[in-house]
Amino acid sequence: MNLSRARIGERLIEAFIFLSGWSAIFGMAAITLFLLREAAPVVPRIDWHEFFTSTRWIPAPARGNEPHYGALALIVGTLTTTLVAMLVAVPTGLAAAVYISEFAGRRAREFFKVTIELLAAVPSVVWGFIGLMLVGPVVSEVTGAPLGTNLLTGGLVLGLMSAPVIVSIAEDALRAVPDSYREAALALGASRWELVHRVLFPAARNGLLAACLLGLGRAVGETMAVLLATGHANQIPHSLVDPVRTLTAAIAAELGEAPRGGDHYRALFVLGVVLLVFTFALNLAAELVVKGVRRRGRS
Amino acid sequence: MTAHLECRKLSVSYGGVRALDEVSFEVPRRSICAIVGPANSGKSSLLKCLNRTIDFVDTAKVTGEVLLDGTAVSKLRDVLGLRRRVGMVFPLPVGLPMSVYDNVAYAPRSRGVRAKAELDVIVERALRQAMLWDEVKDRLALLGTRLSGGQQQRLTLARALSMEPEVLCLDEFSIAIDPVTTMRIEEVLHELKRTTTIILATNLVQQARRLADQVVFLNAAKLVEVGDVVSMFERPRVMLTSRYLGGAIG
Numbered sequence: 048m049n050l051s052r053a054r055i056g057e058r059l060i061e062a063f064i065f066l067s068g069w070s071a072i073f074g075m076a077a078i079t080l081f082l083l084r085e086a087a088p089v090v091p092r093i094d095w096h097e098f099f100t101s102t103r104w105i106p107a108p109a110r111g112n113e114p115h116y117g118a119l120a121l122i123v124g125t126l127t128t129t130l131v132a133m134l135v136a137v138p139t140g141l142a143a144a145v146y147i148s149e150f151a152g153r154r155a156r157e158f159f160k161v162t163i164e165l166l167a168a169v170p171s172v173v174w175g176f177i178g179l180m181l182v183g184p185v186v187s188e189v190t191g192a193p194l195g196t197n198l199l200t201g202g203l204v205l206g207l208m209s210a211p212v213i214v215s216i217a218e219d220a221l222r223a224v225p226d227s228y229r230e231a232a233l234a235l236g237a238s239r240w241e242l243v244h245r246v247l248f249p250a251a252r253n254g255l256l257a258a259c260l261l262g263l264g265r266a267v268g269e270t271m272a273v274l275l276a277t278g279h280a281n282q283i284p285h286s287l288v289d290p291v292r293t294l295t296a297a298i299a300a301e302l303g304e305a306p307r308g309g310d311h312y313r314a315l316f317v318l319g320v321v322l323l324v325f326t327f328a329l330n331l332a333a334e335l336v337v338k339g340v341r342r343r344g345r346s
Numbered sequence: 347m348t349a350h351l352e353c354r355k356l357s358v359s360y361g362g363v364r365a366l367d368e369v370s371f372e373v374p375r376r377s378i379c380a381i382v383g384p385a386n387s388g389k390s391s392l393l394k395c396l397n398r399t400i401d402f403v404d405t406a407k408v409t410g411e412v413l414l415d416g417t418a419v420s421k422l423r424d425v426l427g428l429r430r431r432v433g434m435v436f437p438l439p440v441g442l443p444m445s446v447y448d449n450v451a452y453a454p455r456s457r458g459v460r461a462k463a464e465l466d467v468i469v470e471r472a473l474r475q476a477m478l479w480d481e482v483k484d485r486l487a488l489l490g491t492r493l494s495g496g497q498q499q500r501l502t503l504a505r506a507l508s509m510e511p512e513v514l515c516l517d518e519f520s521i522a523i524d525p526v527t528t529m530r531i532e533e534v535l536h537e538l539k540r541t542t543t544i545i546l547a548t549n550l551v552q553q554a555r556r557l558a559d560q561v562v563f564l565n566a567a568k569l570v571e572v573g574d575v576v577s578m579f580e581r582p583r584v585m586l587t588s589r590y591l592g593g594a595i596g
Contacts, residue, residue: 152404153404225440227436227438227440228440228442228443229402230399230402230436230440231436231440231442231502231505232442232452233399233402233429234397234399234429234433234434234436234506235429235430235433235452235453235456235505235506235509236426236427236428236429236430236453236456236457236509237426237452237453237456238426238456241456245444245452246442246443246444249443249444250442250443
């Protein structure tokens, strides 16, 4: 009796674990299907050449006019803000990770780790606010740009948001390098800096790359902060201080005013699919890189 | 004749725990000195003091002196230079995550050697000295970590030799390798003795007997006895020495 009850309990737990595991797959599939289903009806009406080469994004034209679905500016907006973000986040993130892992004392290390995890948990709308109220005015002051909300401000804020992710994972990757490597290199008369760039970076290369890719993923998908900080202008930027608009910001801003089921609404889902393909490609790349780490670790 | 290397009342403690207690001895130039003793007797701590890699252990406190050519190593400004003069081979083989060639060229490059031709010469010489050249000469671009354990240990040795150190320290170098490789490295050391002072920490008593000119016996952080190899093995003054070296304990 007792035995069978224990058995039933075990079965239930097994079933729960099984379902939890598969729910991730199911959820992902459902999201993809939902996006595709919502986007599909408008697909035949989109001129794909225009979509990828034109900046005329007029999904809800005045009565009597044809709509235009040129998403080039949005795609470029996402790519450029992400690029600026990575130019900020990758060097500072890696440098901070090196400092925390190799140079900081034990106390300082704990302190930094906690602080950085806190930083990673700051809500994105707060970051957006910081971009709008703090970074923007400074950027405008320094560069003389008429508006504080632009590509540079958005990129800086995104960079600040991605950096904690990069620091945290890169630090783990550096810590995972066996101490024997450090001992060996230092015993050969290497300086601390030589140790870092000639031994630790190559040894942790894959982990560091994965850290950067995850930071990149965060930057690409971020919505709230860029909505507030990039200036929201549908154009291809010609300078760092031109306002831009990203895919995510366009979706967030326009979805509320697009009638459900209409072409505009569906076109926004097409943007969502583009974004999903972007992030999927990034995650796949990160996954392949991490797999590379494991395989090498085994041999 | 002054000693090449001298320890003077050298003590090491880790967070208050004594690992080495007022150890004093001298090592003549171009000789092999074996430091023997059971685990935790202080052998590794002693070696780490010689090239000041002990500096990296946060909790370690060192008192007393190590003199290299009569100069206290604690007074040396150029610690990196000291580590090139006093080479170190660790117990477990460590191929750094770079090619075989780059492993051996690492230290010369740090020292500022850039010319490929010059590096080629150094790499080949060090690998030949470590008796690894014939096995790896056709695959110098292979990742060092891909070599077998015994090969990696000889790679570690080649790396230490690439700096042409005047003192070479080996910490239990044979712990992770097979007897054949061990014997080959022992031959290498015998050969090296003509130019280099060698300090060999080992808990293989017979290895000490085969190789050493001088034996330092440590037990429980203290120096028990020091003497030339013949008198240590045949006429030890201390009972504990004769029991340990005779294989009765340890």
